[in-house]
Amino acid sequence: MENNFKENGLVSMILIIDFGSQLTQLIARRLREVGIYSEIMPFAADCKKYLAKKPRGIILSGGPNSVTQINTPRAPDEIWNGTPILGICYGQQTLCKQLGGRIETGIKREFGRARLDVLEECSLFQNLPKETDFDVWMSHGDHVSELPKGFSVVARSAGAPFAAIADNMRRYYGVQFHPEVVQTTGGTQILKNFAQLICNCKNDWSMTEYKSHAIQAIKKQVGKTGVVICGLSGGVDSSVTAILLHQAIGERLICVFVDHGLLRKGEAEEVVELFTNYYNIQLIHKDASKLFLSKLRGVSDPEQKRKIIGASFIEVFDEEAQKIAGAEFLAQGTLYPDVIESVSLSGGDNVTIKSHHNVGGLPKFMKLKLIEPLRMLFKDEVRKLGKELGIPEILVGRHPFPGPGLAIRILGNVSSNKLKILRDADSIYLDEIRKAGLYDQIWQAFAVLLPIRTVGVKGDARSYEYVCGLRAVMSTDGMTAAIFPFTSEFLAHVSTRIVNEVSGINRVVYDYTSKPPATIEWE
């Protein structure tokens, strides 16, 4: 379902042109957090398609290249049409270069916090704390050395004499620092100022309105008689998709829950209870745990496990879907980060770290028409939409859980015995986190079962049992993550409970590694 919410003039939009910065998605999220709809376009994409959506302003993102090199990305020519433009870091440099200024490579890079000295009144810096000087986050090697005609310097830092520049007549602006990161004081306010004061955007992007729009759009797409299949995983995205659809088309929605037997303790039962008894949604619960376990038997390689689970899932789902007479549509909980085309600067394929398996990732051969009501939303927006739909907090606030489930948290071979051990340990860990009131401060917390056994003493007897690893991280998007700093008392308490209550574990360790260099999951 292509979202035409903004094309109908219902919301004002900022277009972000991506030059390959890791931070581009953050720009979009910051704007959306303050109620301003924004979309990301790769710099080499067909610009006309995006300009047809009539953005009120354009932001040029940062990027890893140097504009001093030939054949590095430039902003498309069509954007210089009177629409206000803000260039950030690389975006500022290419803006200057393309408008006749000069860029130089500095002797050393400026990286980290810098003090910004605001020299001139500028709409970008309105409504900020009273102090004229504040901290900004810099990360650049090149800098502007000569401004294009019409521009003046509005702020500088020790390492960047052109830290912020403006051409108020043409409404073109540039900042050398990154307003999208939390380290920049008032960074969100600067982006909001650009959108509202300079581009005249209203803060009209809200999940309340999105919900009614999405329901109308689903009704229109499905028509009066269409039947929709939706794959449920028990996670936030597929649940919100299903409930949104249910509100739109009622009993013409049929959910298929392929239970691979790799969910956490009590989770499969919760899914069935919630969707059948609470929501009264038609649900096919296919218990395929035996099939998955048999296919995984003897397999210890993480990638192979992921592939087996992905393929088996499709096989079972397809089999169940075939049985539903007259189904024409398939609903998926695809999110915006999966839709945004990534900018390829090398032209080569990115290195695959892990092959992700999602309930949403179903093959094209299914010949069903796709409905993806969340495809323009970030995860935090999906949670807000879930709340709008009245979905219980326990579900919408749930930590992300990977498609391959506990199979990638049991390192090496998977067996039913190991699944039971891990489920019990994980449930104690999460129970203690909830009791301590820490659940919502953590992006993801879970236990893993190591494939090694160690010697211990339990009740005067020698034990030879598995090691359990505990992981808890803070993150905003799962791309990077910091370790959650539990107190040692908390960890000791959880460890004691696990070792005492879970037969099969006699040692507990806490994972003290951030991402990067580690990933969040262990496999």
Ligand code: XMP
């Ligand atoms: P990593 O381990 O790559 O994980 O740091 C980043 C985020 O992605 C989740 N994850 C998955 N989610 N299918 C999913 O739906 C998968 O195959 C998968 N593998 C990892 C992980 O839990 C974390 O939130």
